[in-house]
Amino acid sequence: MIQLQYGGRYRDELRWSHTNHNSEKRARAWAASIPRLGDPAEWNWPAVTSASAKLNRKVRGMAVSKISSHSVLPHVAQFIADNGLQYEYGTGIHPNPIAA
Numbered sequence: 001m002i003q004l005q006y007g008g009r010y011r012d013e014l015r016w017s018h019t020n021h022n023s024e025k026r027a028r029a030w031a032a033s034i035p036r037l038g039d040p041a042e043w044n045w046p047a048v049t050s051a052s053a054k055l056n057r058k059v060r061g062m063a064v065s066k067i068s069s070h071s072v073l074p075h076v077a078q079f080i081a082d083n084g085l086q087y088e089y090g091t092g093i094h095p096n097p098i099a100a
Contacts (some may be wrong), residue, residue: 001027001043002052007092014085015092016070021052025074067093 001022007015022030027040048093063071067088072080079085 001037001048002055004055007078009091012083012096013092013094014076014083019052019055021048027043075081 003020005020006019007017009015020085022040024040024043029045031037031040059073060071062073064074064077065072065097072076080093084095087094089098
């Protein structure tokens with residue numbers, strides 16, 4: 001129900017990571033497609049929202065810096081520095097400015 005999408009390295013860029021969780025409305029819309037998750041009406045939605053918020057707060061608390069709205073964790077900051085990544089656009093951060 002709560003998703004942590006790890007961006008990682010792709011070619012010469014570092015793609016953004018992010019978290020998300022379903023809303024009850026969206027879960028109901030997808031329930032027939034993913035029956036193993038059970039009936040969304042039986043899920044504890046306040047607990048889902050709370051756990052998602054706690055995960056986001058934990059990540060922000062571990063950050064050593066930010067790039068726009070993106071929290072940067074210590075090992076990522078070192079990776080960015082080691083690889084000369086400095087231009088933010090598209091799906092991540094890159095070593096070169098966007099090509100015209």
